[in-house]
Amino acid sequence: MIISVPATSANLGPGFDTLGLSLSLRNRVHIQPSKFFSVSIKGEGANNPRLKGNNLFINIFNDHYRHLTGKRGIFRFKFYNQIPLSRGLGSSSAVIVSAIASAYSAAGVNITKRKLLNLALHYEHHPDNITPAVMGGFNVAVVENRKVYSQKKRIPGYLKAVVVIPDKPISTAHSRTTLPKSYRKEDAIYNLSHSSLLTACFFNESWEMLRIAARDRFHQVARMKNLPELFDVQKLAIENNVLMSTLSGSGSTFFNMTYKEDAQPLLEKFKARFPSFRCAIYDFDNDGVLFRD
Numbered sequence: 001m002i003i004s005v006p007a008t009s010a011n012l013g014p015g016f017d018t019l020g021l022s023l024s025l026r027n028r029v030h031i032q033p034s035k036f037f038s039v040s041i042k043g044e045g046a047n048n049p050r051l052k053g054n055n056l057f058i059n060i061f062n063d064h065y066r067h068l069t070g071k072r073g074i075f076r077f078k079f080y081n082q083i084p085l086s087r088g089l090g091s092s093s094a095v096i097v098s099a100i101a102s103a104y105s106a107a108g109v110n111i112t113k114r115k116l117l118n119l120a121l122h123y124e125h126h127p128d129n130i131t132p133a134v135m136g137g138f139n140v141a142v143v144e145n146r147k148v149y150s151q152k153k154r155i156p157g158y159l160k161a162v163v164v165i166p167d168k169p170i171s172t173a174h175s176r177t178t179l180p181k182s183y184r185k186e187d188a189i190y191n192l193s194h195s196s197l198l199t200a201c202f203f204n205e206s207w208e209m210l211r212i213a214a215r216d217r218f219h220q221v222a223r224m225k226n227l228p229e230l231f232d233v234q235k236l237a238i239e240n241n242v243l244m245s246t247l248s249g250s251g252s253t254f255f256n257m258t259y260k261e262d263a264q265p266l267l268e269k270f271k272a273r274f275p276s277f278r279c280a281i282y283d284f285d286n287d288g289v290l291f292r293d
């Protein structure tokens with residue numbers, strides 16, 4: 001069986017721990033019963049010895065498979081990873097979601113997307129990456145009593161993501177420790193109002209107003225100071241009139257949204273200005289996790 005999960009871009013500026021969307025690059029895992037346990041990794045993380053030893057996927061998979069079947073099970077896992085690690089593109093959410101989905105598939109137990117999402121919340125306590133990873137599209141998500149309540153909007157094909165992926169990783173866990181412990185009331189209202197407007201813009205397809213709605217006072221500037229070139233990335237994007245330009249998750253990637261026809265010219269400008277960063281155009285994903293026999 002093959003399970004695949006898309007990359008995600010969370011926060012989207014003001015929607016800290018709340019908003020996220022999914023992108024068309026995916027991690028795929030192929031699982032087969034076998035006489036011997038084995039792991040092979042192609043693509044992102046292939047040269048990372050930590051991923052073969054204490055692999056987050058294998059640990060979560062084993063927990064769920066044992067819980068469902070009462071057995072340990074021996075499998076051959078082949079990973080084909082497109083999502084860069086620790087770059088703010090939801091690599092950890094993709095691993096969590098794919099491990100749970102794989103365990104249910106391997107055990108022959110059906111699982112709804114809603115249940116999968118709530119199980120994923122045990123491993124990642126903010127829902128903004130796991131929700132689009134499971135559901136696809138743009139999502140607004142909140143947590144009440146350890147359950148995720150979310151709404152999804154499909155993203156039209158005439159929009160593109162132009163992403164700038166720096167060569168330096170940022171760990172989400174570390175990055176969260178650098179954020180303020182409290183916020184001024186004015187800043188809380190600023191983010192609440194902008195995040196609400198941004199959500200309405202997506203649902204009403206009012207893309208032009210995103211330029212105002214995507215502004216943030218909670219987390220971006222503090223995080224961008226760790227990699228000051230990101231201020232230049234955002235400046236270049238805004239000068240080129242993108243619809244929105246926000247730090248992706250906890251960084252280090254910058255996410256920019258444009259109309260289809262504006263994506264390639266913007267990409268060329270990013271490549272010329274930031275030659276050591278990986279710059280790419282992606283479609284948006286509206287499917288989320290996919291199961292295939």
Ligand SMILES: Nc1ncnc2c1ncn2[C@@H]1O[C@H](COP(=O)(O)OP(=O)(O)OP(=O)(O)O)[C@@H](O)[C@H]1O
Pocket residue numbers: 008010027044045051055056057081084085086087088089090091092093095129170171172173248249250251
């Ligand atoms: N393909 C993978 N296989 C196994 N573990 C992975 C894989 N990708 C990511 N991880 C685990 O997730 C960690 C990265 O998670 P982290 O939350 O810091 O970044 P991210 O999810 O890429 O970014 P963000 O949450 O900001 O979108 C890695 O250090 C590793 O432990």
Ligand SMILES: N[C@@H](CCO)C(=O)O
Pocket residue numbers: 010011016017018126128129172176219249250
């Ligand atoms: N909302 C999360 C996204 C990264 O996982 C954060 O900003 O830390």
